[in-house]
Amino acid sequence: MSSETQQILTTDGIPLEVSLKKSERKNKLKAFLLVAPLLLFLIITYVFPIGDMLVRSVDDREVTNMLPKTFKAMKNWDGQDLPSEEIFEAFYFDMKLLIKEKREGKLSTQLNYTKNGFKSIIKKLRRSMKKFEEGNYKEQIMSVHKRWADVEYWRAIKERSNAFTGQKYLKGMDMYTNENGDIVSVSEDRRIHRVLWLRTLEVAFFVTIFCFLMAYPIAHLLATLPMKYSNLLMICVLLPFWTSLLVRTASWMILLQQQGVVNDFFVWIGLVTDDNRPEMMYNKIGTYVAMTQILLPFMVLPLYSVMKTISPSLMRAGKSLGGTPFVAFWKVYFPLTIPGIGAGSLLVFILAIGYYITPALVGGASGTLISNQIAFHMKSTLDWSFASAMGLMLLAGVLAIYWLYNKLVGIDNIKLG
Amino acid sequence: MALPKYTEPHYRIWHYVYLTICASVFFFLIAPLFVIFPLSFNAEEFLSFSDGMKSLDPDAFSLRWYKDMIYGTKSMGFSC
Numbered sequence: 001m002s003s004e005t006q007q008i009l010t011t012d013g014i015p016l017e018v019s020l021k022k023s024e025r026k027n028k029l030k031a032f033l034l035v036a037p038l039l040l041f042l043i044i045t046y047v048f049p050i051g052d053m054l055v056r057s058v059d060d061r062e063v064t065n066m067l068p069k070t071f072k073a074m075k076n077w078d079g080q081d082l083p084s085e086e087i088f089e090a091f092y093f094d095m096k097l098l099i100k101e102k103r104e105g106k107l108s109t110q111l112n113y114t115k116n117g118f119k120s121i122i123k124k125l126r127r128s129m130k131k132f133e134e135g136n137y138k139e140q141i142m143s144v145h146k147r148w149a150d151v152e153y154w155r156a157i158k159e160r161s162n163a164f165t166g167q168k169y170l171k172g173m174d175m176y177t178n179e180n181g182d183i184v185s186v187s188e189d190r191r192i193h194r195v196l197w198l199r200t201l202e203v204a205f206f207v208t209i210f211c212f213l214m215a216y217p218i219a220h221l222l223a224t225l226p227m228k229y230s231n232l233l234m235i236c237v238l239l240p241f242w243t244s245l246l247v248r249t250a251s252w253m254i255l256l257q258q259q260g261v262v263n264d265f266f267v268w269i270g271l272v273t274d275d276n277r278p279e280m281m282y283n284k285i286g287t288y289v290a291m292t293q294i295l296l297p298f299m300v301l302p303l304y305s306v307m308k309t310i311s312p313s314l315m316r317a318g319k320s321l322g323g324t325p326f327v328a329f330w331k332v333y334f335p336l337t338i339p340g341i342g343a344g345s346l347l348v349f350i351l352a353i354g355y356y357i358t359p360a361l362v363g364g365a366s367g368t369l370i371s372n373q374i375a376f377h378m379k380s381t382l383d384w385s386f387a388s389a390m391g392l393m394l395l396a397g398v399l400a401i402y403w404l405y406n407k408l409v410g411i412d413n414i415k416l417g
Numbered sequence: 418m419a420l421p422k423y424t425e426p427h428y429r430i431w432h433y434v435y436l437t438i439c440a441s442v443f444f445f446l447i448a449p450l451f452v453i454f455p456l457s458f459n460a461e462e463f464l465s466f467s468d469g470m471k472s473l474d475p476d477a478f479s480l481r482w483y484k485d486m487i488y489g490t491k492s493m494g495f496s497c
Binding site for chain 2: 214215217218221233236237239240243247248250251252253254255257259260261264293296297325
């Protein structure tokens with residue numbers, strides 16, 4: 001009986017359990033150290049930038065820290081009528097400090113994002129404030145410019161009072177919080193972002209469809225041809241990969257412009273007259289054509305790798321069992337290629353939804369996508385928090401599509417090679 | 418890809434249609450890449466074929482862009 005409860009010892013006299021745990025811990029540590037560089041790499045290049053974007057898109061502490069007194073005084077202001085003298089006074093002292101530290105320019109840029117027109121009135125205020133007398137700041141500030149007497153502008157300042165805000169996300173959806181605190185859409189003629197979101201989805205969707213329609217036959221040809229021909233054609237598919245994206249886009253500019261090769265050809269065969277050349281670039285057509293051609297290899301390769309694994313005897317079996325070639329194709333061959341279609345479509349769609357260079361160069365005004373708008377805010381308006389918010393919305397959209405795909409087709413049903 | 422002798426005519430037709438489709442897709446995929454090569458000999462600064470180039474006038478062609486690339490000049494830079 002006692003031998004059962006007795007601990008089993010190793011030859012060194014250490015209980016076996018302890019010894020085993022020790023050696024396992026060592027192995028675990030070793031395994032962790034082996035993955036650690038990759039984990040670190042992922043955290044630095046992937047998790048950290050996205051986290052930074054997330055923080056940047058909601059962080060509004062810069063403005064909150066610039067006008068501390070004003071926001072404190074504004075706490076009980078309901079935003080219906082003009083603010084009281086107390087708020088004006090707090091604003092005056094905040095501004096005084098900012099001007100002393102030469103930071104009022106930053107404030108005006110930030111407030112301008114919320115409401116246009118702040119830049120000039122803050123500049124004016126800075127000039128006039130030197131001559132301000134003590135007391136009755138409300139009158140003095142309001143006399144600088146009529147916009148300072150407009151309650152809308154004070155409401156815009158109050159909007160920035162929270163250290164963290166979701167306003168940028170609302171702005172990305174063309175919405176804002178009105179004076180009663182309700183979330184409403186902006187007037188119809190100013191809903192630019194919704195148009196861009198829808199256009200991005202539309203372009204990505206149709207580019208995927210076009211790519212599929214064009215890639216399927218050539219992938220099938222590549223997979224069924226004898227090796228010596230298919231290798232040569234494979235090089236043709238891969239050739240675009242060896243050329244810079246910018247060069248490929250530039251060649252589409254040469255082809256599609258009004259004095260371009262395609263239009264010359266149309267005139268030559270008499271399809272259009274010389275002075276009536278159709279506009280094929282700087283609109284949606286340009287974006288569609290160029291993006292389809294550039295993304296086509298991404299659809300061909302997964303399809304090819306899946307088709308290569310399908311045995312030709314399956315089609316023969318289908319035919320010998322009484323099916324016509326089309327029935328055999330539709331009932332046997334096509335279902336087997338679905339993992340490749342899924343992989344290619346997902347790849348092309350996700351690449352297309354964030355496409356930037358090609359729409360920027362051949363898209364013009366009606367062919368630009370949401371990524372161009374993000375780039376515009378990164379480079380021109382320098383509203384990085386807005387750009388971050390839109391970038392994250394795009395990421396959320398891609399994840400939603402991924403989730404939907406997983407629900408409908410199943411992510412195991414995907415094959416890249 | 419040779420068809421067996423017993424192939425029915427409409428499948429034979431379909432086979433050639435299929436090959437034509439494949440050929441045009443390959444053309445769509447590859448042709449734009451080759452458009453840019455002759456343009457690199459353009460004597461002018463514009464990103465289009467000049468009238469001289471279309472009529473194969475030797476004066477319209479030059480190696481100035483290759484010269485620029487090797488020696489480096491101010492005219493470099495393709496801004497978007």
